[in-house]
Amino acid sequence: MTPPDPDYRQVVERSFQEAAFLSDLGIRLHDVGPGWCETVLPVARRHLQHTGIIHAGVQSTIADHTAGAAAMSLTPAHEYILTVEFKIHLLRPGKGESLFCRAEVLKPGRHFHVVESQVYALDDGKRTLVSKLVATMAVLARPSAEA
Template sequence: MEPRNPDYARRVEEIFRKAAFVMDVGYELVSIHPGRVETRLTVAPRHLQQDDVIHMGVQATMADHTAGSAAGSLIAEDQMVLTTGFTMNLLQAAVGQELRCRAQVLRAGRTLSVVESEVYAVARGEEKLVSKATVTLAVLARKR
């Protein structure tokens, strides 16, 4: 997949920096490639639910924002993406010291993009797939 913006990596970094909630939770960019983005989160007690499992909301936000960043890597400078549909399957309890998310654009259309996000919990250096999301995003004119 070819990016429409030659400065796509800077744009994805900007998408991350400007999302106050995402920054507050603590997600970090790991890698940016056209149509693919990886993020990570160092898990803290505030990310856990009552049974010491990483909260589904933490996983969902990570999957959504990483997917948006992957889709954002392929759009033109004067465009933006906005989630219009989101389906997530929780595959097992998320337990670990870190979460990693890898998002891959499946289809980059003129008006819609479809992205798959996989979230992994890392415990003692071992990754386990804990959730998977399919995210549909509208490609819109960017408001200046």
């Protein structure tokens, strides 16, 4: 896939730098290319629910933002991405030292992109798929400076 914005990397990097919630959680951009993105999260106690499993909200957040970043990589500079719908499958309990997420655009479109994210728990060198998200991302015109 050819990105319509040659500066897509900077756009994606900025989306991580400017998202305070991601910073609060510790989610970091690992790598990005046309139509895909990878993120990582070192797991801390604050990411766990009461039974010691990685909270579903944490998995949803990393999967959603990574999907959005993958979609951004295929979006023209005068447009931006907004999640309009997603479904997450929590496949097994998330346990591990860190999370790794990879998102890929399944179907880019003029008005909507369909994106899939896979979230893996990494523990002692072993990678286990813990959740999968499919999202619809709206492609919207950036507001003009006068608006």
